[in-house]
Amino acid sequence: MTAAVRDETVEVWDSRLRLHVKIAGDGPPQLFFHSLAGPAWPPLLNRLAERHTVYAPEHPGTSPGDPQAIREVQTFWELLLVYEELIGKLGLERPAAIGQGFGGMVAADLAVSFPQLFSSLVLLSPLGLWRDDAPIPLMEMVSGPPAEVLKYLYAYPGSEAAQAAQAMPGDPAQLAKAIAQATWNVGCTTKFAWPIADHGLGRRLHRVQVPTLIVWGREDALVPVEYAKEFGSRIAGSRVEVLDDCGHVVQADQPERSWTAISGFLDG
Amino acid sequence: MKVSLFEQVPYRYMPEGFENQHNSVVTAPYQIVEPARMTESLFSAYAELMHGARAGFDGICVTEHSQSSYDISPNPTLLASAVACATRAEQLDVAITVLGRSLGKTREPLKIAEEYALLDGVSGGRLIAGFPVGLSYDANLNASLPAIETRERYREHRELILKAWSEPRPFPWNGRFEKYGQVNIWPRPVQQPHPPIWIPGTGSPGTLRDILAHDYVFVYLSWDGPKLTGRQVFDRYWELADELGRDRNPYRLAFLQVVAVSETDERAEREYARHLEAHYRSGLGAIPHTAMAVPGYAEPAAIEGMLRSAGPAGMLSRMKTATYSEIVDSQVAIVGSPATVADQIEAFVREFRIGNLLVMLQNGSMPRDLTEKNISLFAGEVLPRLRPIWDAEGWENHWWPRAAEAVPEAAGGAA
Numbered sequence: 001m002t003a004a005v006r007d008e009t010v011e012v013w014d015s016r017l018r019l020h021v022k023i024a025g026d027g028p029p030q031l032f033f034h035s036l037a038g039p040a041w042p043p044l045l046n047r048l049a050e051r052h053t054v055y056a057p058e059h060p061g062t063s064p065g066d067p068q069a070i071r072e073v074q075t076f077w078e079l080l081l082v083y084e085e086l087i088g089k090l091g092l093e094r095p096a097a098i099g100q101g102f103g104g105m106v107a108a109d110l111a112v113s114f115p116q117l118f119s120s121l122v123l124l125s126p127l128g129l130w131r132d133d134a135p136i137p138l139m140e141m142v143s144g145p146p147a148e149v150l151k152y153l154y155a156y157p158g159s160e161a162a163q164a165a166q167a168m169p170g171d172p173a174q175l176a177k178a179i180a181q182a183t184w185n186v187g188c189t190t191k192f193a194w195p196i197a198d199h200g201l202g203r204r205l206h207r208v209q210v211p212t213l214i215v216w217g218r219e220d221a222l223v224p225v226e227y228a229k230e231f232g233s234r235i236a237g238s239r240v241e242v243l244d245d246c247g248h249v250v251q252a253d254q255p256e257r258s259w260t261a262i263s264g265f266l267d268g
Numbered sequence: 269m270k271v272s273l274f275e276q277v278p279y280r281y282m283p284e285g286f287e288n289q290h291n292s293v294v295t296a297p298y299q300i301v302e303p304a305r306m307t308e309s310l311f312s313a314y315a316e317l318m319h320g321a322r323a324g325f326d327g328i329c330v331t332e333h334s335q336s337s338y339d340i341s342p343n344p345t346l347l348a349s350a351v352a353c354a355t356r357a358e359q360l361d362v363a364i365t366v367l368g369r370s371l372g373k374t375r376e377p378l379k380i381a382e383e384y385a386l387l388d389g390v391s392g393g394r395l396i397a398g399f400p401v402g403l404s405y406d407a408n409l410n411a412s413l414p415a416i417e418t419r420e421r422y423r424e425h426r427e428l429i430l431k432a433w434s435e436p437r438p439f440p441w442n443g444r445f446e447k448y449g450q451v452n453i454w455p456r457p458v459q460q461p462h463p464p465i466w467i468p469g470t471g472s473p474g475t476l477r478d479i480l481a482h483d484y485v486f487v488y489l490s491w492d493g494p495k496l497t498g499r500q501v502f503d504r505y506w507e508l509a510d511e512l513g514r515d516r517n518p519y520r521l522a523f524l525q526v527v528a529v530s531e532t533d534e535r536a537e538r539e540y541a542r543h544l545e546a547h548y549r550s551g552l553g554a555i556p557h558t559a560m561a562v563p564g565y566a567e568p569a570a571i572e573g574m575l576r577s578a579g580p581a582g583m584l585s586r587m588k589t590a591t592y593s594e595i596v597d598s599q600v601a602i603v604g605s606p607a608t609v610a611d612q613i614e615a616f617v618r619e620f621r622i623g624n625l626l627v628m629l630q631n632g633s634m635p636r637d638l639t640e641k642n643i644s645l646f647a648g649e650v651l652p653r654l655r656p657i658w659d660a661e662g663w664e665n666h667w668w669p670r671a672a673e674a675v676p677e678a679a680g681g682a683a
Contacts, residue, residue, distance in 0.1 A: 067568050070416060074444065143409055143562050176575035180568040187416040187564020195412035 003049035005041060012085040016072045019086055020063040022056040025049025029095035030266075031057070031087070031118075033103030035249075036127075036142075036193065038062040038185030043161065044251040047259060048098075052266075055095065057086055061188035064181060076192040076199050079106065080113050087117065096266065098122040101223070101248065102189050105197055108231075112207045121212040122262055123231060125223050125248050127197035134226040139195045141222060142186055152222040155247035162252045205234035212238035213265040215258055217246030239265065269617070269657045270668055272327035272365055273320035273643065274524055274626040276339040277313040277347070280633050281305045282550040287588050292554035294409045296337040310340065312636040314350055319640050320629075321355045323647035327363030327396070327672065328355075329626050332370055333403070334410045338551030338632075345369065345383040352391035363672040364391050365626075367468055367487065368398025372418040373407035377425035377446060378453060381432040385457045393458035393671035398487070399426055400468045405559035416564030421445050434461040464667040466522060466624075471501035472570060473508070480505075480512045480520075485624065485667045487522040491552055491587075493598035494525070494616045502620040518623030518658050519665040525613065526601040526628045529645040533604040539638060540631075541592040544601050547632025553587030601631075606649035613654060623658055623665060 003024035010019050022041060030052035034040050039058040048054050060082065061070025073079050083106065087095065097118045099107030104126025111121050130136065141152045150157035150166065157163075169175050192199075212235045216228035225242060232240040241261040243254045250258040283300055290297055317328045330347045333339040341347060348366045355362050364387065369380040388395035401407070401422045408415040424443045431439070431451070438452035457463050468487040469475040479486045488501055506516055514520065528544065530536035561571070586594070595601050602612045617625060629646060630639040 071420075139409065139412070143405075143556075143558055145556070145558060173576065176572045179575060180571035183561075183563045183566075183571055184568040185563075187562075190564060191414045191416045194408075194414040 003046045003054070010086055010089045012089055013072060013082050017060060017069055017082060018066065019060065019069075019082070020058040020066075021086070021090065022058070023053065025052055025054050027052040029090075029092040030054050031092070031095045031097045031107070033057070033083075033097065033099035033107045034059065035101035035103055036138075036186055036189045037165075038182065038189065040165065042165065042251055043255065044259065044262075047263075052096070055090060055092070057083065059185075059189055062181075062185040067184055067188075070188045070191060076109075079192055080110055083110055084114055084117065094119040096120045096122070098124065098262070099126060100124040100251075102127050102193055102197070104128070105193070105199075105201065108205065108208065109199070109201055111210060111212075112201070112204045115207055115209045118210050120210050120266070121208065122265065123212065123214045124250050124258075125216050125220050125227075126214075126231065127193060127223060128199070128201040129227055129230050130196055130198040130202075131226060131230065134224040136197070136223050138190075138193065138197060138222065142190055153248045153252075155217060155219045155245055155253045159252060161255060162249070165249070165252060202230070202234065205231065206236070208235045208238075211265075213261065214238055214240045215250050215261055216240070216242050217248060217250050217253055218242050218244050219246060220248045222248040269623060269625060269654050270326040270363070270519075270665060271625045271627065271651050271654055272329045272363065273317065273325045274329040274331075274367075274628045275313055275317050275320075275630055276331060276333075276628070277310060277341045278338045278547070278551060278630075278632055279306060279340060280309045280312070280635070282337065282546065282633065286550045287554040290554065291556055291559070292338050292551055293333070293336045293405050294559060296335070296554075300337075306340075312639070313630070314347065315636060316630055316639050316643060317347070317351050318354055320643050320647070321351065321360045321362045322358070323644055324651060325362060325643075325647060327365050329365040329367055331367050331398075332400075332406075334406055336406075338547075338554075343369070343383075345387055348395075349387055349390065352387055352394065355394075356390070356392060361394065361672050363396050363669050364394050365396040365466065366398050367466065368400055370400050370402025370406060371425040371429070372400075372422035373402035373411045373413065374421075374425060375411070375413075377428050378432060378448065378451065380425070381429040382453050384429075384463070385433065385453060385455050388457040388459055388463050389455045391671075393463075394669045395457070395459070395463040396466055396667075396669060397457075397463045398466050398468060399429075399484075403560065404562045404565040405555065408562040408565060409559060414564065415562040417445075418565055430462060433457050458671075459669060464669060466667065471497075471504065473504065476505050476508050477512070480509055480514050483514070483666075485520055485522055487524070487624075487626070489524040491600065493600040494523070494620070495599045498523075498616065498620055502622075506621065516621060517663045517666075518621040518661075519663060519667055521620070521622050522624035522626060523617075523620070523622045524626040524628060525599075526631060527609055527613070527642075527646060527650075528601060528603040528629070528631070529606055529609050529642055529650060531605065531645075533608055536603045536605065536608075537592070540601075540603055540634070540642075543632055543634040543638075544595050544603070545590060545592055547634075548587045548590040548595060548600070551587075551632055553590060557585070606645060609646075610650045610653045613650070614657065617654065617657055623663065624667070625654065
């Protein structure tokens, strides 16, 4: 089922930013923080929208027509403050939060910085930590040939979900616009994740106080599965689910098993 | 007309077919290097610049690239400093153009202010200060700075350097990227308030507007060849000059051209063809396209414009397989007898109103003796035809160091 998605604009940051938020569904609030690639509405959000009101904010600068918004956010700390303001302006009382990759790093550091902000936390193969024996090829992926991006993200790059996530318009003018937007989006997110997405999260993850689920693909070629237990061991009481035959984008490679893990956690 | 010898510092012994297996930048494998051949490659660049200064060029020009096999010049002020001292000792008043330390890449902008000031001092006021943003692979991959901040860093660093050169008393700097409590550099440039400022760019309207607004010089490094991309860039520049109320003084414009001269056209092809092909294939041709624009380096409108542009694609995108005939047909390199070369250069110099010409006479595998022959022939037989091109129009070159004003005695082919 496809949810009816509406777009809301919220003024934050002393009126210097107008953040776009995609909203759908009905029920308790559920935030979704997107990945490095920029705003997305994966099928996972439609499923969530059946029982929640899903809020998917767009990272500053990634909303079409407002590329320079990214200039208003100078540091990762400011980004966290911007999101905390946004959640307040939306009037959300202790929403649940899900973050994917880069969005997982954002959600985790929000939970660290504002321990009462969320009711629960789901991290889908998040960035945010670094081990020398498990390097994360983020720079290689972002600066490499576009055709090779898939190999970092998916165990099954041919799946319907993976193909849909990478789809581009056929019309040449629209295609140019879409490529320019997609490229800029990555510029906006990597501003806070370059060249190594480590802002010291590992030294403060112990501050997370809400129930936390960590989901990882065993074949993750971007953020190796070793990081699942790094997150798990630092967040007291967290649950770690490692999925077999699964790459970085868990909900694309293993939609059913990742949904079982996520919905089980949220219902439990 | 001012003519400078432009030199990069390639490793001259790149293995055949390198470009099919490796990139020339960022990840270029150092294992291919033989230490003695590296030493020779580095020293040859210094020697050839001195050869050019003695042969009668108006200036010498060097560039900065890190982690690269085609230009091993991580800090061009080192190279320029050696040439500045040696030319002073020999009373060769050539301009020293550093084109330059990359302001979007540096983590230590005040170091650049100090180095340039020192260079201006030891050369006796002969520095031309290049203020490039820096290529994306260099700023965002080698230096690993977020691509989206490259131009913001550039602007802050340029402002800081200019202030450090001209502010009489110590001052604090509370910038977004740099914080200093007491900026008070020693020495300051001999040329006050600052040496001539030249800015290399690819010709985007924003850059051109910035250059004209500040009364600097635009430097176009045409790796694409003047035939293919020159027209659109230069027309835009002069139209913007009109719009901003700047005159059409040709010295506002500098242009880089690769040239190879020999006694006859046939001999030039025989001597230079293989070196030119190897140079483009294993050098510029082996830089991955994606490394030239890491996401965030170019604005979305610029990317869209590039993708939608119906204009002629330059040679840059085809360098990896460049053939000699493609290279000369596109004028990416101008090759031939002194008369052939002078005719072709004079035609585009007049057409595009270029007052400062940079010529690159060493390429890739070219050995030192052949390079020095190229330099001598160019200085002796081509340069004299180019130098008076703008004399009749009576323009003054406000962007040339006064201390390098005297025209050097041309020592000709015997240098």
